[in-house]
Amino acid sequence: MRIPNPRSRLLRGLTAGTAVATLLTGLAACGGNSEAVGNSDGNGTVTVGDLSNGAAKETQLKVSEVKSISAKLPKSIAKKGKLVIGVGALPTGSAPIQYVGDDQKTLTGSEPDFGRLVAAVLGLKPELKNFTWENLFVGIDSGKVDAAFSNVTDTEERKKKYEFASYRQDNLAFEVRKESTWNFDGDYRNLAGKTVSVSRGTNQEKVLLEWKAKLKKEGKDLTVKYYPNVNSVYLALNSGKTDAHFGPSPSVAYHITQVAKTPDTTRNAGSYSGAGAKLQGLIAATSKKDSGLAKPVSEAINYLIKNGQYAKWLAAWNLSNEAVKTSQVNPPGLPLDNS
Numbered sequence: 321m322r323i324p325n326p327r328s329r330l331l332r333g334l335t336a337g338t339a340v341a342t343l344l345t346g347l348a349a350c351g352g353n354s355e356a357v358g359n360s361d362g363n364g365t366v367t368v369g370d371l372s373n374g375a376a377k378e379t380q381l382k383v384s385e386v387k388s389i390s391a392k393l394p395k396s397i398a399k400k401g402k403l404v405i406g407v408g409a410l411p412t413g414s415a416p417i418q419y420v421g422d423d424q425k426t427l428t429g430s431e432p433d434f435g436r437l438v439a440a441v442l443g444l445k446p447e448l449k450n451f452t453w454e455n456l457f458v459g460i461d462s463g464k465v466d467a468a469f470s471n472v473t474d475t476e477e478r479k480k481k482y483e484f485a486s487y488r489q490d491n492l493a494f495e496v497r498k499e500s501t502w503n504f505d506g507d508y509r510n511l512a513g514k515t516v517s518v519s520r521g522t523n524q525e526k527v528l529l530e531w532k533a534k535l536k537k538e539g540k541d542l543t544v545k546y547y548p549n550v551n552s553v554y555l556a557l558n559s560g561k562t563d564a565h566f567g568p569s570p571s572v573a574y575h576i577t578q579v580a581k582t583p584d585t586t587r588n589a590g591s592y593s594g595a596g597a598k599l600q601g602l603i604a605a606t607s608k609k610d611s612g613l614a615k616p617v618s619e620a621i622n623y624l625i626k627n628g629q630y631a632k633w634l635a636a637w638n639l640s641n642e643a644v645k646t647s648q649v650n651p652p653g654l655p656l657d658n659s
Contacts, residue, residue: 366433368381369428375429376636378636393444394612403446403467405435405447405448406464406466407427411452414568416574416637460607463608486651490568492523493566493590493591495586497585512542517562518545524567524594595655599654622646625646
């Protein structure tokens with residue numbers, strides 16, 4: 321289903337900076353779990369950064385099935401010959417991580433691309449399904465999704481239901497208006513009296529709400545705001561309704577570059593590990609607990625690391641600073657109590 325083009329009507333009501341963000345994140349596909357085919361030619365070539373609208377450098381990578389790894393796939397997945405990859409890019413996505421490409425229908429971004437690369441190593445056809453963030457996990461639970469490649473943080477809470485194969489560092493960041501003098505400085509107490517937006521159901525929400533609870537015990541307040549999409553987030557920030565936005569570091573860095581030459585410039589006011597102050601957070605492919613998929617996926621990731629496609633994928637999406645040396649199955653994640 322194609323969405324009627326609302327841009328001319330929408331952009332008249334947006335600030336310049338938000339308009340840039342709207343154009344570059346593209347339009348979300350219709351429905352709760354729309355499908356999109358992967359950018360793989362079936363002959364051992366996966367194109368990353370395709371249809372990215374300038375967010376990435378289009379790069380063709382040679383990747384063939386590694387039978388010693390694909391032989392370890394659960395029989396049910398090997399039999400159907402495809403890997404159903406879940407992406408939580410509805411309603412508007414978040415460049416450069418996951419969003420609808422400039423053809424207004426194909427899922428692109430660092431996460432969908434990496435899922436395609438892993439599928440190629442496993443000898444499987446990638447089939448992408450797009451969800452809202454909350455329904456992404458419902459998709460895994462119900463079996464509609466084999467593995468989510470969607471900037472999912474490895475946490476001890478999530479390990480109760482899911483298994484992980486790590487592939488990228490998880491770092492969070494605060495984005496503020498450029499003229500703001502506020503900085504996080506690694507201390508949650510600096511959030512006292514501030515209003516911060518965050519996406520519901522995310523790891524960063526969990527971290528932020530724990531800081532809010534700590535401040536409350538100290539007799540201080542932190543106001544947390546939620547908005548339906550990225551455009552609303554930045555309208556609130558630019559208008560002063562919020563003091564900061566707390567989100568994934570790649571998305572914050574990308575947005576800062578896109579609005580650098582507009583009246584609505586922003587800056588990074590401080591970063592934080594997605595696993596807390598004492599542990600480096602990790603982003604991981606996420607599958608149902610005891611599905612048997614995490615191990616072959618992790619081995620496929622390590623094959624890509626060893627043979628260079630991993631580094632080229634990160635470089636194409638300007639994420640080389642978030643590289644990991646190796647993929648791990650169920651590594652330590654954000655503790656149950658982030659104290």
